[in-house]
Amino acid sequence: MNNTTILSSTMTKHLFDWKLHLLVIITSLFAEWIGIIKIPIGIGTLVLLPLLYAFIFTLLLNPNVIPSMKAVISKDRAKFASYAVLLSIMPFIAKFGVGVGPKVEEIIAAGPALLLQELGNVMTALIALPVAVLVFGMGREAIGATHSIAREPNIALIADKYGLQSAEGIGVMGVYVMGTLFGAIYFSLMAGIIASMDIMDIRALAMACGIGSGSMMGACSAALAETVPAQAETITAFAATSNLLTYATGLFVSLFVALPFTEFLYKVINKFKKNNDISTATQTDFGLKVPEQSILSVKQSLSLLAVICIVLLLSNWVGQGVDPISALPAMLILFACCIVGVLLKEVIPVNVPAIAWISIVAILISLPQFPLSEYVLVETEKLGVLQLITPVLAYAGFAISQMEVTLFKKSGFKIAVVALLTFTGTFLGSAMIAQAML
Template sequence: MKITLSALFSWRLHAVVLVLACLAEWIGIAKFDIGIGTMVLLPLLYAFVFATFFNPNIVSITKNVVGGAGNRVAAQWILIFLMPFIAKFAVGIGPKIHDIIAAGPSLLLQEIGNVATVLFAMPVAVLVFGMGREAIGATHSIAREPNIALIADRFGLKTPEGIGVMGVYVMGTLFGAIYFSIMPAIIASWNVFDVRALAMGCGVGSGSMMGACSAALTEILPEHKDDIVAFAASSNLLTYATGLFVSIFIALPFAQWLYRVLTKHRKHAAVQANDEFVSLSDNEEVVLSLGQTLIALVFAGVMMLVVNWVGTGTSPAESFLGMLILLVCCVIGVLIKNVVKLGVPSIAWVSVVAICFALPAMPMADNVIAATDKLGLLPLITPALAYAGLAISRAEVNLFKKSGIKIAIIALLTFTGTYVGSVVIADWFL
């Protein structure tokens, strides 16, 4: 559905996000040794948790704070705020382009490691929880939009496979970025894998998950920050191009085969999947016009300057040029998306434009890098997670209540599998 500018720029929604994002950045980063590794708690986690308390679908007494319209448009603001963040990441690819090309085989082949989602999650889904064919949809990938389209085309979303993929999709929407801000840092603290492999594993095809993952790694391994940024962004960009094909020709057939093997060892047939998993009818998609998107990007840039000021101590005047460069990359990327009808998401085009701006051959590359260095990584993603907390719909809340712990565990296993599998493959070929 279309939205008016007044609803899109609800002052209450953005005031809540700005305050919560600044509070989260002021609290800062916390690190804990938990025995199996080091857990890193980032401001994005605090922002998400704080925001849920202002979500009218979770805490009903706060319904007048952001209102129903604010809750609906918050999801669109997540993407708006992710664009400059993705541009910041892509700028880091330019100076490392020769290293990335040298690591080409690892970048290309690590996508195959995503098949580990099936190995990690399918046995638990079938043998422990007794899931039926919904296990195929739930475990063949991390279930982002291209994977939902694949399952919808192959089976339909009202089938058990469709129910499974939607369950993991919702769990990823709610908790994916949070989990990816914790799990990779623990693995990195083991000092087992090459830092480039750890970074490549972050490229799962989700801007928020990639951002949370790489931000956590830079806190554990700050001396490798540039490598982490470059390889994570490159991997994520390649995933847009290769991920769906890996799912079609490798992951989904493998999930179907393993499901048949595992069900032979089960005495009783699985219970039929519950149709409540796809009860998402109260989700109305808000569509922004091109003009609204461009205005929203400028608005987001202003908010990000304030949050960056709190998080890094760099004043908006000092970081203005860097933000302007990122916004130019975003605007060009959005315009290309609207002209070139290839189904490529806006953030992919934004990445390509930002990479080109920072290539060593470009005369302004050094100035672009110097200006954008005034902007911290974490402050750019923290507001997006605050919007994510406010964007949780009533349908998603109901699904989480009804699906129980089973689908949550399966989702976490698929997230772990895709990351660990990709890291192992990438590390093998480095």
């Protein structure tokens, strides 16, 4: 995770492999053509989004998942999809940021709820830790697995405090992998069901979507917007703002609140476990080896992002019915936000992810005080939120590595259940605190 080697220039050509991007275009367009499917399930409505189909399609084409698919795309080609996942989320984040400006007064009014809902992370341990320890017999890896939804800042925290090869490190990486595999899909399904039950303020649910993961936030808020379309703009604004605040506060909440609370709760619960021995090493060795990966230079990132923007325009064409030429000004606006955000990440010596800077830039240009804000809002309306997230999940399906497949085969059931409980606890905890504060 901390490797800072730049991808060599001889490997740059693989970033623009035509077969990978063509397959993403085809699967994304087919997914958008299928459209949204809503299934009543008694307690609510299950909302199936095109992003789900796109992920499944490319997952089934991934040679790491189905070896015979190497005839369609080689493993060497597929592994470069991981770079595209990180970059393809950027225009989507910019689109979300643009939605904040018109709702800024409403967001300021809900300020305390936005700030405090992050404390809902303690619910992850309350729901997931007892199952991990008492049902599956996990040792201290349960601490890493259940203290948060295990995105990059949480991995960095656990790596710094315990080391990634420790029991806690194995746990956090296990949930990270499950989040990569199923996080966005699960959040979209869960959010749609809860929203259709009409038991909580939609603003509280939107805030709960902002968990510090662009793809998970996008899938979650897209499902909310489809369930309550009249509140789509409000959902977008609150989810984007919450996600931005999570980048600023999430690590500190994990460090000073969630992780100490999980440590304490583990000691309490461990007393009820048979054959108790707190000093025992991890009891659920996932056999996880964390691979090193080169990063992209600014030039490589922006060049690949330009290609991805073309993919997004095509997805938007099928999903929104707006042809690429008409939507091009809107995409150029989002691309410009991404360029500025990436450059700010490079020149400002603060450990803030590029997508956080992109959010800030997009919010600023959508504020009423910005001279061109009206033009920005009118143009970016031509790009659908849902259509910008579908190709992200298509790339994600190809990005599943052999390491992640091996982990799922060896310990998939246990860690998958713990991960889903962790995700559920994060979402419900944050939503309940936000609901109480509104």
